[in-house]
Amino acid sequence: MTEHRYSDAERSALYRAIYERRDMRHFLPDPVAPDILRRLFDAAHHAPSVGFMQPWRFIQITANDLRGQIHALVEQERRRTAKALNEREDDFMKLKVEGILDCAVVLVAALCDRREQAVFGRRTLPEMDLASLSCAIQNLWLAARAEGLGMGWVSLFEPEELKPLLAMPADSHPVAILCLGHVERFYDKPMLEEVRWAKRMPLDDLLFENRWNNPAANV
Incomplete structure (x- = not known):
């Protein structure tokens, strides 16, 4: 046993958060305490990043009219996606795919501007900035689950339509709309x-x- 190993209780808690994390769509309106939200952002900010470039940016949406505009963009893309699914269109339209109007906190996770200047680790794999942001989102997600909060990742939107709503620089890129908040229950399985x-x-x-x-033989 390595001396760097966590205790049984600590390891159990870590794996529990991993296995019980869910992409949530149903939320309660109760507010999230500011100190908890700060801890979640700090967890995200301690994610690994290629070349230590830290490309993540998080925009908290606190204006109700802006939240409504974001919801409208998602609804527009939801209908486009349904059409693209052809024979699964009706099944898709029955799914609840977001909780933007219901959750306590709406965040937009984005890639920073001027990221083309970061070459370390990205010369042949420029998408590693996206991989780094994804790690930050996962950190936030697992920390949220440990705090008893649900989070949902919404990708049904056109990035170039979202950017002007948030006054984002031309060379930045929104990747995810994150719904965060209290839930009545977590799904037993992924929804x-x-x-x-x-x-x-x-x-x-x-x-x-x-x-x-x-096939791997010894795993």
């Missing part, structure tokens, strides 16, 4: 699994050894 939209793939089907599609 899309509960409604049989999709199911979790077997882990062994995703683990390879030495070359593509060669």
Whole structure:
């Protein structure tokens, strides 16, 4: 056993947050305490980032009219997505895909401007700034679950339509609308699994050894 290993209770809490995290769509209107929100932002800000570029930016939406405009953009894209799904259009339109008007806190997670100046770790993989932001969002998500709060990631929007609403620089990029707040309960399974939209793939089907599609033997 390594001396750096956490205690059994600490490890159990970490894995519990991972396994019980859910992409939430149903929220209560109760406010989130400012000190808790600050802890969540701090957790996000301690995510790893390629070249330590820290590309994440979080915009908290506190104006109700702006929240309504964001919701309208999402609703517009929801209908476009439904049309693109063809035979699954009706099933998709029955899904609750966001909680923008219901949750206590709405955030827009974005990539910073002038990020083309960051070359360390991005010369051949420029998308690593997006990977870094995703790590920050995951940190926030897990911390929220540990605090008893739900969070939902909304990606149904056109970035170039959202940017002017938030006065974002031309070379910045919004990636996610995050709904955060108290919930009555957490879903027993991911919501899309509960409604049989999709199911979790077997882990062994995703683990390879030495070359593509060669099943890993000792994992």
